[in-house]
Amino acid sequence: MYAISLDDKGSELRPLEPWRAEEFLEHMDRGRKFIGRFVGLADAVTDLDSSRRFLQGYAHKAANDTGRLYGIWTGGELVGGVLFRTFDTRSGVAEAGCWLEPSAAGRGLVTRACRVIIDWAIEERGIHRVEWHAASGNAASIAVARRLGMSRDGVLRESYPYRGERHDMEVWSVLAPEWRAADRTP
Numbered sequence: 001m002y003a004i005s006l007d008d009k010g011s012e013l014r015p016l017e018p019w020r021a022e023e024f025l026e027h028m029d030r031g032r033k034f035i036g037r038f039v040g041l042a043d044a045v046t047d048l049d050s051s052r053r054f055l056q057g058y059a060h061k062a063a064n065d066t067g068r069l070y071g072i073w074t075g076g077e078l079v080g081g082v083l084f085r086t087f088d089t090r091s092g093v094a095e096a097g098c099w100l101e102p103s104a105a106g107r108g109l110v111t112r113a114c115r116v117i118i119d120w121a122i123e124e125r126g127i128h129r130v131e132w133h134a135a136s137g138n139a140a141s142i143a144v145a146r147r148l149g150m151s152r153d154g155v156l157r158e159s160y161p162y163r164g165e166r167h168d169m170e171v172w173s174v175l176a177p178e179w180r181a182a183d184r185t186p
Contacts, residue, residue, distance in 0.1 A: 031101025
């Protein structure tokens with residue numbers, strides 16, 4: 001197993017694997033209301049079985065090279081994660097995403113974790129385009145896309161039904177040449 005440091009306060013990025021299902025469920029329970037405002041993950045992971053199924057689904061995606069899932073730990077506690085919801089090396093397109101519980105919000109952890117996985121996808125795996133999809137009302141997620149140097153491609157109007165309401169979905173992206181040219185000095 002590996003861990004990548006995200007800051008000088010002990011925050012780390014690690015694979016989030018099925019054997020961590022109980023820890024993942026506890027994390028979801030702590031952040032369910034906050035996470036569930038825009039992310040369906042809070043509704044999908046509600047008990048130990050659904051937690052295992054979700055993590056096992058991403059283990060299968062990783063084995064098939066079609067997705068990845070990573071957790072963010074602070075002080076030894078799982079507080080969020082980043083992922084490649086889709087990962088298609090043939091077309092060179094991947095969709096990145098994130099979630100975070102309130103205790104870890106506003107510290108730049110998601111941005112730093114996404115930089116790690118996007119850099120890996122582009123430099124190691126040859127991904128040409130990394131997309132970011134966010135509900136138009138999710139200002140925090142849109143701010144991450146901006147900090148990552150992504151461009152807003154457009155808005156899919158009322159394309160996202162969630163909890164009985166239709167939401168506009170913004171699509172953001174960064175292309176490999178743009179990623180390589182960006183100055184990411186802190």
